[in-house]
Each structure stands twice: as C-alpha cells, then as structure tokens.
Amino acid sequence: MGVSIALVIGSLFAGFPVFWMLSSSFKANSEIFQFPPRIITENFSFDAYTTILCDPVKVRFFVNSYVVSLSVTALTLIVAIFAAYGFSRYEFRGKRALSMIIVTVQAVPPITLLIPFFGLMVTLKLYNTYQGLILTYMVFTLPYAIIMLTGYFNTLPKELDEAVKVDGAGALTALWRILVPIAIPGIVSVGIYTFMIAWNEYLFALTLTRTDDMRTVPIGIQLLMGQHSYEWNEMMAMSILGCIPVLILFLFFQRYFIGGLTAGSVKS
Structure with missing residues (x-):
C-alpha cells in the first residue's frame, strides 16, 4: 500500500x-x-496553436528538427550496426584501444567541445547547415549506440551467423538477414534515444546556426522570449507540439524499448 x-x-x-x-x-x-x-x-x-501553425517561420523550426533528428537517427543506426557487429564478432588489432576511445568520447561533457566544433564547422563551411548539425550530433550519439548494440549483439549466439555462412552467404547477409531482425528491440531503443538527443538539443543548435530557416524547435521556443515580454502561451503550445513526436515514438515502440535497453546493457 x-x-x-x-x-x-x-x-x-x-x-x-x-x-x-x-x-x-x-x-x-x-x-x-x-x-x-x-x-x-x-x-x-487555440490562439497560441493557431499562431504557431500559421506562421511559416515557426513551422520551419519543426521541419528543421524533423530533418536533423531523422537524419541523425538513420545515419547513427547504420554506422552503429556495422561497428557493433565488428566489435561483437571479430578480433582485430587495436580493438581494445578503439573501444576505450569510444567510451572516452561518451564520457566527455559536450559543452567542452562547443568552441572547437564552432571553429571546425566554420572552417569546413558547414556552419548554419543541416550537415553541420547532423555531423555534430552524431559525434555524441554514435558512442552510446555502438556500446549498446555491441552489448546486444554479444547476447546473440554466434552459431546464428555461422549457420548462414555455411550455406554460402557472406557476413553482410548474416548481419542484415539474421542478426538485424533479431536485434530490433535493441535497435529501436537506440533509435529512440538518438532521436530524443537530436530533437531536444539546444546548445549546439544555438551556436551552429545563424538564421531562422536553419534553427530547430528548442531555439524557436527560446526566440519567443522577448526583451520586454514573453509569449508564455505560445511557448507552452510550442513545447506541447515539440513533445508529440517523442510521445508517438514511445507509444508505438514501448514494447521494444525496455527489453532493448536491458539486453544491451548485458555483456557476455
């Protein structure tokens, strides 16, 4: 009780x-x-919602967030699946050192890399672009994704892909036809985490974008805070609209989420 x-x-x-x-x-x-x-x-x-949804600039914030978040999620999962498969199934020179580098990157506070990333994006002419934000976010999402998916692949018996190879299939066939379908819970949980990181990120989005046509939802909410007045109802409405994509992801994939996190945290 x-x-x-x-x-x-x-x-x-x-x-x-x-x-x-x-x-x-x-x-x-x-x-x-x-x-x-x-x-x-x-x-x-519904005035606050009408104001937001009828304003092309504010709608653009949501479009930018979707483009960046979905791109980061897709690219992170693709790279992480290949990397995790390699760490889980193969022994190669420098494997331990590379694993330590990945763990170290995951432990670095993102704010310490803000100024270096700003200089790098300006030098590479990726400042105020989708590509700049996507590459930056992937630096922070990839280590976690690789660690979690490696742990998940470690729970899957190697006999599965060996059986496929006996039939003449290659490693890629074993990965995509056998392991990836079985690892869907882990992949979904990592995908949701990655999407949330990219969708909610504020500091790098503020620093690496300059114009409204490239800003994301968190920056859009902040822009509603004027020098002399705050549009609180619009801020609340935009925040609610910003929560909807994440809630939808959890509603549709919640049955995978807990199992994926639990399995991915176990190292065999």
Missing part, C-alpha cells in the same frame, strides 16, 4: 508540470498570471 501511494505521489509530482504546460497553452497570457491561478481555464483558446 505504501509503495502504491508513493508511486501515485511521484507520478503527480512528475506529471503536474506537463499538465500545467498543457493547460497554459490554452490560456491567454493575462490568465496565466492570474491569482489565484486556475488549473483548468474556463475560456479555452
């Missing part, structure tokens, strides 16, 4: 800010600061 009560209290504590954000998105700015505050507004208004 005590555990159930604690879980209910914890859920309310975690869920109330999201509920308040949703409620505020349907209020006028003046009503948000009304005292005593109204948890549920009596005058529902």
